[in-house]
C-alpha cells in the first residue's frame with residue numbers, strides 16, 4: 001500500500017517532491033499546504049487535499065508522513081507539531097537553525113517512535129552513488145591524500161520570490177547555514193563522521209557569510225576542505241574532488257549530465273521520497289544525520305565568532321537569562337526612544353522583547369511584542385541598534401531600539417524578529433543561558 005504524504009510549504013523545492021511522487025510508488029501525495037492560496041492552485045481540482053493552515057493538514061488522517069518544506073526558521077516548530085500529531089517527518093535542510101533544536105527534535109522523534117529524516121538530496125545523486133559503489137572514497141581501496149568539496153552558487157538564483165534566505169534570522173546565517181548542511185552531509189555519507197579543524201569566511205556589507213572555506217578531518221586523518229559560496233559568478237559548482245598522493249584529481253560532479261538549472265534535483269528528490277517511505281516502514285531513523293550537520297554548522301559559526309571578536313570595534317556584551325517570559329501582546333504601546341545606543345554596566349538587568357513590526361524609527365509606537373525574559377549583563381558594554389542578539393548559539397534577531405517605560409529600573413530592548421518570539425519559542429532560552437549582543441560586521 002502506498003503511504004500518504006503531505007507537503008507543508010509549496011515554494012520552489014515543492015516542485016521536485018511533486019514530480020517525484022509520479023515515479024515513486026511506495027508513497028503518494030495526499031495533501032498540500034501553503035499559507036499563500038495561489039501556491040495551492042495546481043491542486044484545486046485534483047484528489048490532493050489543500051490546506052492554508054498546516055495544523056489542518058496535520059489533522060488529516062490520510063497523512064501518514066509530512067515533508068516540511070518551509071523557510072528554515074519554521075522547521076523546528078512545524079517538525080515538533082508534526083511529531084506531536086503522530087506524523088513521520090521528512091524535513092528540508094537545515095533540520096533546524098540551532099544544534100539544540102535539532103537535538104530536541106531528534107529526541108522527540110525517538111521518544112515517539114516516529115521517523116525523522118533530513119532531506120539531504122545529494123545523498124541520492126547518481127554520480128555520488130556510482131562513485132561510492134566504485135569505492136572511490138574508500139581509503140582501503142584508493143590512494144586519497146585530500147578531499148575538496150565545492151558548493152558554489154549565486155543565492156539569488158536559488159531563492160524563491162521570498163527573500164527570507166537573505167535574512168539570517170530566518171535562514172540561520174549565510175552560506176554556511178544554507179549550503180553547509182548539504183555539503184557536510186554528502187561528505188559524511190561517503191567519508192564518515194568529520195571533525196572541524198578550521199574555518200574562514202568572507203562577509204558581505206551586511207555581515208552575512210557569502211563565502212567560506214571549512215577545513216575538516218576524517219576519522220582516519222584525511223584532510224577535507226569544503227568551499228562554499230553564495231556569490232559565485234560562474235553559475236553553479238557542486239562537486240567532490242579526490243586528490244591522490246601524486247596530486248592527481250578525480251572529480252565527482254553532482255551536476256554532470258544535468259542539462260539546465262536544478263535538473264539534477266528531479267532524480268535526487270525521487271531518492272528522498274523512496275528513502276522516506278522505506279524509513280517509515282522500517283523504523284529506527286531519528287534525525288541523526290540532520291543533527292550531525294547542525295553540529296558542524298554550529299561549530300563553524302562559534303569558531304568564526306571567536307575569531308572575529310578581537311577585530312571588531314567593540315567587545316561583545318555578554319550576559320545570562322535570569323527570568324523567562326512566555327507571553328505576547330498585540331497592543332503593548334511601547335515607544336522607541338531617540339538614542340541608538342545604550343551603555344550597560346555589569347550586573348544591570350534589562351528586559352528582552354521581540355517584535356515583528358518592521359520599518360520603525362525613533363518615536364514610533366511598538367504594539368506587537370513577544371516577551372523573552374530578563375537578562376543580567378555579566379560585563380559592561382554598549383548595545384547599539386543593529387547589533388545581533390544571540391541566546392546560546394542561536395541568533396535571535398537584530399536590535400531595533402529601546403523603550404524606557406520602566407526606566408530607571410530597566411530598559412526594554414526591542415529585538416527585530418520575523419515573528420513574535422517568547423522564551424517558549426527559543427529552545428536554548430533556559431534560566432542561566434548565555435546571551436550576547438554582538439556588533440554586526
Ligand SMILES: NC(=O)c1ccc[n+]([C@@H]2O[C@H](COP(=O)([O-])OP(=O)(O)OC[C@H]3O[C@@H](n4cnc5c(N)ncnc54)[C@H](O)[C@@H]3O)[C@@H](O)[C@H]2O)c1
Nearest residue numbers: 009010011012013034035036069070072092093158160162
Ligand atoms: N531553493 C533551493 O535551491 C533549495 C535547495 C534545497 C533545499 N532547500 C530548502 O527547502 C526549503 C524551502 O525552500 P524553498 O526555496 O522552496 O522556499 P520558498 O520560499 O520558495 O517556499 C517556502 C513556502 O513556504 C510557504 N510558507 C511560509 N510559511 C508558511 C506557513 N507557516 N505555513 C504554510 N506555508 C508557509 C511560503 O508561502 C512559500 O510558498 C528551505 O528549508 C530551503 O533551505 C532549498
